[in-house]
Amino acid sequence: MKEQLIYSTKCWIKTSFQEATIHIKASKIYQIYTGKKEKATIPFINCNDAIVMPGIIDAHVHINEPGRTHWEGFETATKAAAKGGVTSLIEMPLNSNPVTTNAKAFQIKKEATKEKLHVNCGFYGGVIPNNEKDIEKLIQEGVFGIKGFLTHSGIDEFPNITKADLEKIAPILAKYDLPLLLHCELSDSNVPKVENPKSYKEYLTSRPDCWEVNAIKLALEVQKKYDIKVHIVHLATAKGFEIINKQKETTDKLTVETCPHYLYFNAEEIPEASPIYKCAPPIREKSNRDKLWKGLLNNEFNFLGSDHSPAPPEIKKIKEGNYFEAWGGIAGLQFTLPVIWTAGLEYGLTLAQMIPLLTEKPAKFLGLETSKGKLKVGFDADICVWNPSESFKVTTEIIEHKHKATPYINRQLKGKIMHTFVNGNHVVENGRLNILKGGKLLVKTNF
Numbered sequence: 465m466k467e468q469l470i471y472s473t474k475c476w477i478k479t480s481f482q483e484a485t486i487h488i489k490a491s492k493i494y495q496i497y498t499g500k501k502e503k504a505t506i507p508f509i510n511c512n513d514a515i516v517m518p519g520i521i522d523a524h525v526h527i528n529e530p531g532r533t534h535w536e537g538f539e540t541a542t543k544a545a546a547k548g549g550v551t552s553l554i555e556m557p558l559n560s561n562p563v564t565t566n567a568k569a570f571q572i573k574k575e576a577t578k579e580k581l582h583v584n585c586g587f588y589g590g591v592i593p594n595n596e597k598d599i600e601k602l603i604q605e606g607v608f609g610i611k612g613f614l615t616h617s618g619i620d621e622f623p624n625i626t627k628a629d630l631e632k633i634a635p636i637l638a639k640y641d642l643p644l645l646l647h648c649e650l651s652d653s654n655v656p657k658v659e660n661p662k663s664y665k666e667y668l669t670s671r672p673d674c675w676e677v678n679a680i681k682l683a684l685e686v687q688k689k690y691d692i693k694v695h696i697v698h699l700a701t702a703k704g705f706e707i708i709n710k711q712k713e714t715t716d717k718l719t720v721e722t723c724p725h726y727l728y729f730n731a732e733e734i735p736e737a738s739p740i741y742k743c744a745p746p747i748r749e750k751s752n753r754d755k756l757w758k759g760l761l762n763n764e765f766n767f768l769g770s771d772h773s774p775a776p777p778e779i780k781k782i783k784e785g786n787y788f789e790a791w792g793g794i795a796g797l798q799f800t801l802p803v804i805w806t807a808g809l810e811y812g813l814t815l816a817q818m819i820p821l822l823t824e825k826p827a828k829f830l831g832l833e834t835s836k837g838k839l840k841v842g843f844d845a846d847i848c849v850w851n852p853s854e855s856f857k858v859t860t861e862i863i864e865h866k867h868k869a870t871p872y873i874n875r876q877l878k879g880k881i882m883h884t885f886v887n888g889n890h891v892v893e894n895g896r897l898n899i900l901k902g903g904k905l906l907v908k909t910n911f
């Protein structure tokens with residue numbers, strides 16, 4: 465079914481809601497009609513007053529295939545994405561094996577997606593010590609950016625890098641105007657010895673705010689010196705805003721994201737022995753969360769990404785409850801929109817603030833702004849339809865991630881996804897998976 469009419473009184477067009485009918489044809493948005501328009505020969509969906517908006521673009525996802533497909537794979541992750549209204553995602557270079565640090569590994573990863581993509585999927589490449597010779601080829605093969613860690617990544621095949629390593633690849637990134645994505649934590653030994661590994665407070669203390677701030681300072685130095693695009697992934701400390709905002713006054717090449725779990729949870733409510741909540745940087749105190757929201761509402765984040773990073777229960781140390789031995793990563797790809805919407809209601813978040821952070825803004829960051837991220841004639845027919853006032857409970861039955869272990873389990877969330885269209889395919893219909901394998905590989909080409 466390649467032709468479709470979608471009507472709602474609330475279609476997000478440009479910067480406001482309008483009553484319109486979106487006409488999809490041959491995987492693109494063919495026309496947008498004002499008001500209700502039905503045609504005898506074309507299937508028509510009446511969404512009444514549900515929100516019709518561009519599909520979510522999640523620029524921060526770990527899928528782990530090939531090599532650690534038992535953690536998460538393209539098949540399950542892209543189903544979860546579709547059910548969450550995500551129509552395009554960009555996959556991180558680590559947690560799979562091989563890690564995506566050279567063109568050959570990138571080829572292997574692309575091959576691993578065959579017949580498994582239910583939403584569109586692109587990739588980042590990775591920088592590790594001594595792979596500077598591989599970076600240019602990775603870029604030419606179509607990665608959307610190069611990701612590096614300033615502290616141990618948790619994956620031995622993906623060691624962290626130093627400023628000297630970044631300086632080796634900065635000229636290559638400058639040549640292609642491609643972003644360097646940095647996990648900003650700079651570890652030091654000034655942290656107390658662990659006494660109780662089941663204590664969340666001890667885990668939080670072991671990765672202090674200053675690790676983030678010190679790493680951000682290094683990232684800003686490199687950005688300034690080489691005038692390259694630098695993107696700070698998953699900012700968890702509000703203490704980072706001041707220096708980031710200051711540098712943003714002088715450049716538009718610095719960007720920053722945060723993730724749903726930092727906006728929804730806070731350290732005070734995380735129980736002992738529950739590493740299901742473990743991620744790095746850690747979820748910090750409520751006072752910090754309040755400041756992250758203040759920054760978000762003040763337009764200080766460039767976009768939001770899930771940082772979906774699941775692992776099997778035995779690697780998450782669910783039984784043992786050991787925060788220090790557990791894998792650090794939160795599974796939540798399917799719930800980005802309702803989590804942010806639910807948490808945001810408490811802070812006065814409006815739809816007009818939220819929608820661009822999930823659609824148009826990540827599209828711009830990725831250089832996809834001429835084909836994705838807007839309901840606009842000629843754009844790809846990637847569309848999400850959802851009801852902001854309907855609630856649902858997260859249960860194992862509805863989760864499409866490979867592992868059902870997520871800190872959102874049993875939470876009541878507001879904002880229910882009704883339909884997802886990917887390249888014009890009606891992938892999710894009334895909340896159920898319908899047409900599969902309609903996703904495409906996204907390759908960065910326009911440099």
Ligand SMILES: [Zn+2]
Pocket residue numbers: 524526556771773
């Ligand atoms: Zn990540």
